Amino acid sequence: MEIFKSxxxxxxxxxxxxxxxxxxxxHGKGADMGAAFGGGSAGSLFGATxxxxxxxxxxxVGATIFFCTLLALVKIDTNVVATSGGGVMSDVVKTAPATTSGQVPAVPVDQGKQNSIPD
Known part of the structure; x- marks a missing residue:
């Protein structure tokens, strides 16, 4: 498999x-204009057109080969493990442990009066 990858x-x-x-x-699209005014690039090896x-x-063709080999490398290097309901962050994100008592701590009654503006 490593030889194939190489x-x-x-x-x-x-x-x-x-x-x-x-x-x-x-050559770019503007190079044709230079050849019309006597530039020497008009007579190329393959002809003008x-x-x-x-x-x-x-x-x-080269770009097609490049992208096909690139996709093949991605397919070879990707180790897909089937997990039920797992996402990209499934191994990183941990859930917080549940509280044992299930009760919400009591809030003092006069806490709201401390922040009020006196009359």
Whole structure:
């Protein structure tokens, strides 16, 4: 199981690097205007319009691989234990112990008169 997890981690890192490189290789929407006025980037390796389609599709494939490997790592690392009625904080929150007598302590009668303003 650890070998399988390691392979998925390597694929996850490689796909993240591929997505980063592909995003940095793509030109922005404003780069076409510079090419129209004599910029040298119009004649790229993939052609004027072919590079956008190739790079955007390769980025989509890389991102899909990245998210699939990420979800696989989460599924592998999550140890789900079936508990009845338990939530996220079920192990942390403890209930207060019940009082043994069940009686409420008596409040002095003249406590309310101490805070009153004299006439």
């Amino acid at each position: 392979v998925i981690q390597v694929l996850n890192v490689l796909s993240a690097l591929v997505v980063i490189v592909l995003v940095l290789l793509q 072919g590079s956008a389609n190739f790079l955007s599709r390769a980025t989509a």
